[in-house]
Amino acid sequence: xxxxxxxxxxxxxxxxxxxxxxxxxxxxxxxxxxxxxxxxxxxxxxxxxxxxxxxxxxxxxxxxxxxxxxxxxxxxxxxxxxxxxxxxxxxxxxxxxxxxxx
Numbered sequence: 378x379x380x381x382x383x384x385x386x387x388x389x390x391x392x393x394x395x396x397x398x399x400x401x402x403x404x405x406x407x408x409x410x411x412x413x414x415x416x417x418x419x420x421x422x423x424x425x426x427x428x429x430x431x432x433x434x435x436x437x438x439x440x441x442x443x444x445x446x447x448x449x450x451x452x453x454x455x456x457x458x459x460x461x462x463x464x465x466x467x468x469x470x471x472x473x474x475x476x477x478x479x
Contacts, residue, residue: 386474387431387475390430390467390474391473393405393408393412394409394467405468413460416429417440417445417460421442425442426439426443430474430475434471436450437449440464441457445459446458447459464471
Protein backbone atom coordinates (compact mmCIF):
# COMPACT_ATOMS: atom_id res chain seq x y z
CA UNK A 378 0.00 0.00 0.00
CA UNK A 379 3.03 2.30 -0.05
CA UNK A 380 2.69 3.16 -3.75
CA UNK A 381 2.00 6.87 -3.32
CA UNK A 382 5.02 8.56 -4.84
CA UNK A 383 4.21 11.82 -6.58
CA UNK A 384 1.05 12.42 -4.56
CA UNK A 385 0.63 15.36 -2.21
CA UNK A 386 0.07 14.72 1.49
CA UNK A 387 -3.63 15.46 1.05
CA UNK A 388 -3.93 13.09 -1.89
CA UNK A 389 -2.16 10.31 0.03
CA UNK A 390 -4.49 10.73 3.00
CA UNK A 391 -7.61 10.76 0.80
CA UNK A 392 -6.38 7.64 -0.99
CA UNK A 393 -6.12 5.75 2.30
CA UNK A 394 -9.49 7.05 3.52
CA UNK A 395 -11.13 5.83 0.30
CA UNK A 396 -9.42 2.43 0.66
CA UNK A 397 -10.77 2.11 4.21
CA UNK A 398 -14.28 2.89 2.96
CA UNK A 399 -13.99 0.14 0.35
CA UNK A 400 -12.52 -2.40 2.75
CA UNK A 401 -12.71 -1.56 6.45
CA UNK A 402 -10.32 -4.38 7.37
CA UNK A 403 -7.36 -2.73 5.61
CA UNK A 404 -4.78 -1.38 8.09
CA UNK A 405 -4.91 2.23 6.89
CA UNK A 406 -4.63 3.89 10.32
CA UNK A 407 -0.90 3.18 10.30
CA UNK A 408 -0.54 4.39 6.72
CA UNK A 409 -2.21 7.73 7.51
CA UNK A 410 -0.14 8.03 10.70
CA UNK A 411 3.01 7.47 8.62
CA UNK A 412 2.06 10.20 6.13
CA UNK A 413 1.49 12.65 9.00
CA UNK A 414 4.67 11.51 10.76
CA UNK A 415 6.72 12.44 7.68
CA UNK A 416 5.31 15.98 7.89
CA UNK A 417 6.05 16.12 11.63
CA UNK A 418 9.65 14.93 11.17
CA UNK A 419 10.24 17.31 8.28
CA UNK A 420 9.00 20.27 10.34
CA UNK A 421 11.12 19.26 13.33
CA UNK A 422 14.21 18.74 11.18
CA UNK A 423 13.79 22.17 9.58
CA UNK A 424 12.73 23.66 12.92
CA UNK A 425 9.80 25.48 11.34
CA UNK A 426 6.06 25.06 11.06
CA UNK A 427 4.83 23.34 7.92
CA UNK A 428 1.50 23.16 6.13
CA UNK A 429 0.43 19.53 5.99
CA UNK A 430 -2.58 20.01 3.70
CA UNK A 431 -5.59 22.21 2.96
CA UNK A 432 -9.00 21.54 4.49
CA UNK A 433 -12.43 22.76 3.41
CA UNK A 434 -12.85 26.52 3.55
CA UNK A 435 -9.31 27.12 2.32
CA UNK A 436 -7.83 26.57 5.79
CA UNK A 437 -4.48 24.92 6.46
CA UNK A 438 -3.79 21.92 8.66
CA UNK A 439 -0.30 22.76 9.91
CA UNK A 440 2.29 21.11 12.09
CA UNK A 441 3.61 23.49 14.75
CA UNK A 442 7.06 22.64 16.04
CA UNK A 443 6.84 24.67 19.27
CA UNK A 444 3.86 22.78 20.69
CA UNK A 445 4.39 19.51 18.76
CA UNK A 446 0.82 19.45 17.49
CA UNK A 447 -1.13 19.61 14.26
CA UNK A 448 -3.01 22.90 14.32
CA UNK A 449 -6.13 24.02 12.47
CA UNK A 450 -7.43 27.55 12.93
CA UNK A 451 -10.92 28.34 11.67
CA UNK A 452 -12.13 31.84 12.41
CA UNK A 453 -11.50 32.29 16.13
CA UNK A 454 -11.25 28.58 16.97
CA UNK A 455 -7.87 26.86 17.10
CA UNK A 456 -7.63 23.08 17.36
CA UNK A 457 -4.39 21.47 18.56
CA UNK A 458 -4.20 17.75 17.80
CA UNK A 459 -1.63 15.10 18.59
CA UNK A 460 -0.67 12.97 15.60
CA UNK A 461 -2.70 9.98 16.82
CA UNK A 462 -5.75 12.19 17.46
CA UNK A 463 -5.57 13.61 13.95
CA UNK A 464 -5.11 10.15 12.41
CA UNK A 465 -8.20 8.81 14.21
CA UNK A 466 -10.20 11.95 13.37
CA UNK A 467 -9.36 11.63 9.68
CA UNK A 468 -10.64 8.06 9.63
CA UNK A 469 -13.86 9.31 11.26
CA UNK A 470 -14.27 11.81 8.40
CA UNK A 471 -13.05 14.90 10.26
CA UNK A 472 -10.38 17.36 9.09
CA UNK A 473 -10.18 15.72 5.67
CA UNK A 474 -7.99 17.27 3.00
CA UNK A 475 -9.76 18.94 0.11
CA UNK A 476 -9.62 17.18 -3.22
CA UNK A 477 -6.67 18.35 -5.30
CA UNK A 478 -5.86 17.93 -8.95
CA UNK A 479 -3.10 15.42 -9.68
